[in-house]
Amino acid sequence: MEKIKILLLGLGNINNAGDEILIETTEWLVKKSGGVKIIRKQLMPAYKEIIKDYKTCILALPLKYLSRAFHGNIKYRMTNIMYKIKYKRYFRDCIKKADKIVLPVGMLKYTTQDLSYLFEMINGLATRYNKPVLMSAMSIAKPDKHDWRYNQLVKAVNLPCVKSITTRDGKEGLTRLRKYYTKENIHTDYVGDPALWIPECYQTERSVVRQSNIIGINVIRKGIYSAYSDKPFSDSQMINLYKEIITELERRGHQWILFCNGMQEDYEVALQLIDELGLPSEKLLPAPNSGKELVEMISSFKAVFGARLHACITAVSLGVPVSGLLWDDKLECFSRTMKIRQFFSDVEELKGNLVVDKLEAAINHEFDFWNLDSYKTRTSGSIKDFIS
Incomplete structure (x- = not known):
């Protein structure tokens, strides 16, 4: 046939x-x-x-x-x-x-x-x-x-x-x-x-038991809010938000690392953070060259602060706790369908301490895998x- x-x-x-x-x-x-x-x-x-x-x-x-x-x-x-x-x-x-x-x-x-x-x-x-x-x-x-x-x-x-x-x-x-x-x-x-x-698809195990202590911070390009959202959030505010998140994670004793989905504009923001905060280059993972590399990255994290939609979806699919940004309707809808909307932040909530509060809550949350399936x-x- x-x-x-x-x-x-x-x-x-x-x-x-x-x-x-x-x-x-x-x-x-x-x-x-x-x-x-x-x-x-x-x-x-x-x-x-x-x-x-x-x-x-x-x-x-x-x-x-x-x-x-x-x-x-x-x-x-x-x-x-x-x-x-x-x-x-x-x-x-x-x-x-x-x-x-x-x-x-x-x-x-x-x-x-x-x-x-x-x-x-x-x-x-x-x-x-x-x-x-x-x-x-x-x-x-x-x-x-x-x-x-x-x-x-x-x-x-x-x-x-x-x-x-x-x-x-x-x-x-x-x-x-x-x-x-x-x-x-x-x-x-x-x-x-x-x-x-x-x-x-990638023969990667889904697990609720995390072996890692590292939280992945997903970085996104400048101008994303002005391009997609009618709520004002400037590039300088975005950079400051990432700095606040990093500072708050360290204050609470969490390990972290920056990563992106592969786009050069996203990676440049991560490089700017490394430079302005005087951080070692090891605090930024290389940009992934394939979908498989991104999956392997995210599977190694304890939790993810997500900015790109498929960083968030990848985390959920693997059982990695995730909180994130809401710069577009697609993230709003995804967080609602997966019943994790309470861990995502609208513009009014974009403060480092509030974001980390939500991230910690996501880590302690029992995810609804029946709904996902x-x-x-x-x-x-x-x-x-x-x-x-």
Whole structure:
């Protein structure tokens, strides 16, 4: 019997190990369904991956830079044309080779990362070639009917090829998805993030007994609040928060170490902390080069103060206590679905002593693994149903 060819399109090339974990755990779940052949491609391929089509790449460059001179709908339309010139042949070739398509991107959003342009292009091509699409485990962005990109995204998710959209934002995210994005004929449901399957995918043991005494402090780039949150929290406040957390942990006798998910902007913040606090270089772990390296890092901690979503998800999946920041809805929804919202801090609570209070409370908390496993079951079930 010929295997079903499944095309996975994800964000695996932006030096964020969390995105790689999302793709790899999704791939593991797809393979677990049986009878499949995986075709894994980048959602945003580098120029070297599309260089054979160099003429269209050259045509795309003027639009890329010209669009920066405009704002609003004109800019969005120009950017949309640029993406079609640059990537349409690449996606067409990928999609024609597949039987079904899974998008393990994690976000149904339009204001950052230019996803609305990509989703409309991919789903449009999938519709043309009659290839079913699963948009898997998406966090659901707030709607804005006045934003051209939001309306483009709504169009993209309602194209005939889209057979199922699942959200990792729980019942609240499912309500938002159905109310503001999808029509009734599209199957929708809530699931867990595929990264909850990290122990099985990476063959790493989940444990509630910690052998380590080291707390991992996950560092995130400057400007994250201004980019994603409407609550003011400046870069200097962020740096001071990390300094306060470090000072408070040491005052209470905790061992700690800084780490990041792999992005250079995050690592530079950690280097700044090392420099300004006069700390030895050993207080910062090297940036992970793969999802597996990030998993191994987090599995070695007693607990985690998380800033990036997949640092938090990885910790939960491994049974490592976690508290963290709330700079985006996806962290709010994750903490609620995992029943650990009380350990995460909104802007008004971002003081070193309060954050460490929550971290210590998370360490002493008995985590609800039954709830976690129920979300894992929903995730694997949704993927298996789509493939079969």
